[in-house]
Amino acid sequence: MIPIGWYLILSAILFLIGVLGFLIKRNIIALLLSVEIMLNAVNLTFVAFSSKHGRISGQIFVFFVLVVAAAEAAVGLALVIAMFRNRESLNVDRSNLLKW
């Protein structure tokens, strides 16, 4: 049997990678992909704790996170299409009209 702590360390590492990607990437689609990595890291934590505590609620929560991820991807990609249509670029540094 694998100790639950290993899963937690793995999910922490995955979450860190997601945060790093969100901070260093400039392409807005890459930012959305990093958000997906973070959501998956949290899902892994939920399932690990669900397995540890012997309760199924954690897995239900993963189900809801999945739904939110699907909604986020749909709305986010619609925004990406609108952004690309308006300024021919997906670089988030170029979208700075609201910056002072």
Next chain:
Amino acid sequence: MIQILFFFFAALAVGAAINVLVQKHVMYSALSLILMLTAVSVLFILLKADFLAVIQVIVYAGAIMVLFVFVIMLLNLPEDEDGADRLRWLKFVGIPLGLFFLVLVVTTLWNVEGSAGTQQQIVGSPAAIGQSLFTDFLLPFEVTSLLILIALMGAVVFAKKDL
């Protein structure tokens, strides 16, 4: 045997996640993310969450990532990643802060009080998930449908021609 599986797929997940970041073109990042999602679904199976593993492959890798790949191909993106020079000096601050963040998360998760009571092994079968979803979590489930409806309308409005 199970340890070997765990380490193999954990390494695969971490490697694929890092590959998402280092790829220049976002198309390769998306394909690498599909690999990571599949590796995580194998970890779900190791945790006896069978239904979630299946859902992970069908919904995440099958629907969400197809949407991503579809949009990337539709937009026909140039391969640009400018603005990296701007962040050069931030590397020396960012890497220690990132490692600090990792240590913080690991110690927090490590020190969580375990409820040492029930230690029976649960199996996340579709029957168990459905039973819990339609009794204890019925209201959140219904609210979820509202969320999907709003996301649907939002996506249609945002993707309209004259925004």
